[in-house]
Amino acid sequence: MSSTIYSTKCYIKNNPYQLSIRVDSDDANSTNNSLTTDVLEVKFTDISLDNIIPSITRLCFEPINEKKDTIVPEEISLNHLLSVQQLTKAPNKNKRNFNDNNEPIDRNIMVTTMNEPSKQASCATLNTLASENTIQQTPKIRRLGSRRRFFFNQSYIDGETDPIYKTVIKIRYVDVSNLVRWSVKKLEIEVETEDITNELYFNLNLCLSTLEQRPHKLLAFVNPFGGKGKAKVVFEKSVLPIFNAANIAVTTIHTERANQAKEYIMSEDLNDYDGIVCVGGDGMFAELCHGLLLRTSLEANVDIDDPEVNIIRPNLKIGIIPAGSTDAVAFGTTGLNDPVTSALQIIVGETLSIDIATVHNEKGFVSFMAVMLAYGFFGDIIQQSDKWRFLGPLRYDLAGFFQFIRNRSYNSEVTITLSDADLSRTTTTKNHSDVDSESPVLPDFHHLLNNADPKTNNTNQKETPLKILENKILEAKTRFCRKNCETCAIVHTHDTTSIDPLSTIKLEGRYTTINCLNMPGRCAKSKFGMSPYVHLGDGTFDLILVKRSWRTGFLRFLWQVAKDGRLINDLPNVEHYCAREVFIRPKCEHRKALGNLSCDGELISGDEIKIRIHRQVLNIFASGIQFDKIEENNPIENSKKRKCCPLFPKRRREHQQEAT
Numbered sequence: 001m002s003s004t005i006y007s008t009k010c011y012i013k014n015n016p017y018q019l020s021i022r023v024d025s026d027d028a029n030s031t032n033n034s035l036t037t038d039v040l041e042v043k044f045t046d047i048s049l050d051n052i053i054p055s056i057t058r059l060c061f062e063p064i065n066e067k068k069d070t071i072v073p074e075e076i077s078l079n080h081l082l083s084v085q086q087l088t089k090a091p092n093k094n095k096r097n098f099n100d101n102n103e104p105i106d107r108n109i110m111v112t113t114m115n116e117p118s119k120q121a122s123c124a125t126l127n128t129l130a131s132e133n134t135i136q137q138t139p140k141i142r143r144l145g146s147r148r149r150f151f152f153n154q155s156y157i158d159g160e161t162d163p164i165y166k167t168v169i170k171i172r173y174v175d176v177s178n179l180v181r182w183s184v185k186k187l188e189i190e191v192e193t194e195d196i197t198n199e200l201y202f203n204l205n206l207c208l209s210t211l212e213q214r215p216h217k218l219l220a221f222v223n224p225f226g227g228k229g230k231a232k233v234v235f236e237k238s239v240l241p242i243f244n245a246a247n248i249a250v251t252t253i254h255t256e257r258a259n260q261a262k263e264y265i266m267s268e269d270l271n272d273y274d275g276i277v278c279v280g281g282d283g284m285f286a287e288l289c290h291g292l293l294l295r296t297s298l299e300a301n302v303d304i305d306d307p308e309v310n311i312i313r314p315n316l317k318i319g320i321i322p323a324g325s326t327d328a329v330a331f332g333t334t335g336l337n338d339p340v341t342s343a344l345q346i347i348v349g350e351t352l353s354i355d356i357a358t359v360h361n362e363k364g365f366v367s368f369m370a371v372m373l374a375y376g377f378f379g380d381i382i383q384q385s386d387k388w389r390f391l392g393p394l395r396y397d398l399a400g401f402f403q404f405i406r407n408r409s410y411n412s413e414v415t416i417t418l419s420d421a422d423l424s425r426t427t428t429t430k431n432h433s434d435v436d437s438e439s440p441v442l443p444d445f446h447h448l449l450n451n452a453d454p455k456t457n458n459t460n461q462k463e464t465p466l467k468i469l470e471n472k473i474l475e476a477k478t479r480f481c482r483k484n485c486e487t488c489a490i491v492h493t494h495d496t497t498s499i500d501p502l503s504t505i506k507l508e509g510r511y512t513t514i515n516c517l518n519m520p521g522r523c524a525k526s527k528f529g530m531s532p533y534v535h536l537g538d539g540t541f542d543l544i545l546v547k548r549s550w551r552t553g554f555l556r557f558l559w560q561v562a563k564d565g566r567l568i569n570d571l572p573n574v575e576h577y578c579a580r581e582v583f584i585r586p587k588c589e590h591r592k593a594l595g596n597l598s599c600d601g602e603l604i605s606g607d608e609i610k611i612r613i614h615r616q617v618l619n620i621f622a623s624g625i626q627f628d629k630i631e632e633n634n635p636i637e638n639s640k641k642r643k644c645c646p647l648f649p650k651r652r653r654e655h656q657q658e659a660t
């Protein structure tokens with residue numbers, strides 16, 4: 001059941017439609033009980049602000065006759081309306097105009113006599129989100145309209161016709177018919193009189209002004225070297241025009257060196273901004289994330305060097321325009337690395353609260369972890385590729401191959417605080433009796449830190465500490481983190497920062513790689529990521545241990561990560577835990593025999609590393625993933641198809657349209 005708060009007849013592409021603004025009934029917020037539900041009975045000309053409930057308000061277009069234009073959507077949610085412009089246009093010979101009786105009149109003859117080409121349609125006003133501006137700008141429209149009327153009347157004196165200029169409403173909206181890849185669409189709406197145009201323009205802008213979650217002023221950092229130098233072009237050609245159209249003021253800083261963005265955020269006044277945006281890859285996101293979280297910690301006098309620190313959520317949100325080489329953060333939070341989709345999610349104010357982990361070593365704070373911390377194989381690749389920078393992006397593949405041939409493994413001790421929130425999830429437990437006794441790594445339950453009284457460790461008892469631990473060891477979560485994720489929405493009533501000794505286990509053995517993942521790690525080289533089921537805001541991260549094995553065993557792991565990370569748990573050399581805190585202590589007498597540690601693609605160091613998750617401490621502009629649709633819109637598959645563009649001009653054109 002919905003209430004219609006405004007309705008008018010209009011024409012789109014010469015076809016008549018009934019345009020109505022409707023508010024779906026919402027008992028909790030119902031302020032519009034008095035409103036009529038019959039479109040034809042609607043008498044309102046000006047909408048009252050009280051009647052607009054942004055989340056449930058929509059624009060509906062109902063065709064009046066049978067002829068329906070496929071470009072006209074049935075409805076546009078108010079949240080997806082980008083801008084409303086009022087344009088004064090000279091008619092074109094195919095377009096409709098109205099006489100006093102609101103009937104279409106033929107203008108062909110006028111077009112032929114008119115000197116002014118229709119292309120010179122002028123934009124009378126620019127969109128404004130504030131209703132006050134709308135009112136101020138209306139006289140301008142009239143003035144411009146009068147001038148045009150003067151000239152046009154001069155041209156048509158002989159024809160004794162009505163004024164021939166016309167005002168149309170041009171709306172831009174976000175097309176979410178493809179739930180993963182969003183795009184901008186526009187509609188030109190003609191109504192029957194100038195008064196109705198003004199009324200519609202006023203009412204639509206009034207609706208827009210209620211969308212409080214939208215940013216009005218953004219600070220953007222563009223890394224000119226991000227993604228092999230494409231970041232600047234992507235921003236200026238594909239993103240900035242959309243921000244401008246949505247009336248968002250953007251201050252742009254092109255970085256000149258690494259860490260410039262982080263230092264700027266930490267030191268400058270950001271009060272004017274509703275959000276900060278990085279245009280680049282994961283490295284740029286990490287800079288913004290560090291700058292913002294460190295600034296908030298400093299302002300709150302939080303001792304960031306304390307490994308038990310509880311970090312505070314900043315007020316500002318971060319937007320990510322993917323223009324890097326890997327873009328794991330964009331893939332993890334929107335489902336793909338499409339700059340236009342990300343820009344639109346920023347504009348409409350989509351918000352996702354994500355977990356961030358702190359990384360400490362024996363000396364204090366080291367880094368924040370947004371995506372992945374790796375010890376061993378992947379850390380070694382980063383270290384090796386840093387030495388081979390002169391080789392360009394090829395260095396990662398070469399370094400990977402080199403490390404694979406070396407097949408090194410590292411003796412390490414890993415202490416894991418398991419997630420207790422997961423008891424309520426659908427999980428399967430790992431049957432540790434199946435663990436190969438020859439395995440170089442044995443989960444040693446008798447090494448439990450602060451183990452409970454051994455007397456209670458009685459197998460006849462149902463809830464022995466050992467049993468509880470086994471139940472908490474997760475082989476695989478089976479639900480993707482998605483938009484409006486239920487798992488991330490669970491409110492924890494107990495103190496999740498305190499550690500239950502029974503949730504802590506200690507493992508020791510030789511590992512080829514130890515990886516902590518806070519996001520799935522999807523990218524062009526990994527379809528689902530190494531950890532497809534990790535949740536972005538549930539206060540846990542995934543720990544993936546790859547035990548020492550033959551090269552074939554490790555190759556199988558790498559292959560599975562590339563092809564379908566959901567299946568890595570079936571591999572005998574892989575263990576998967578869902579953790580709140582992990583302590584990695586590389587054990588080796590010779591420093592040279594130690595592996596390398598990397599956090600979000602940067603090398604870090606330490607004899608002992610503690611990774612601790614902080615639930616939903618960072619707000620970003622992103623909608624989350626519509627995972628059921630991700631297969632249909634797989635950007636990795638699509639990018640392969642796009643490589644064929646030169647042979648398929650139609651597809652190339654579609655791709656170019658998407659980019660614009």
Ligand SMILES: Nc1ncnc2c1ncn2[C@@H]1O[C@H](COP(=O)(O)OP(=O)(O)OP(=O)(O)O)[C@@H](O)[C@H]1O
Nearest residue numbers: 226227255256257280281282283284324325326327
């Ligand atoms: N002007 C600059 N000159 C040199 N380095 C810069 C500059 N601006 C930013 N950086 C640094 O470059 C690093 C990499 O940038 P970015 O992440 O944007 O691109 P990328 O490495 O191509 O993408 P990805 O991280 O997704 O693989 C960042 O860590 C950032 O600190």
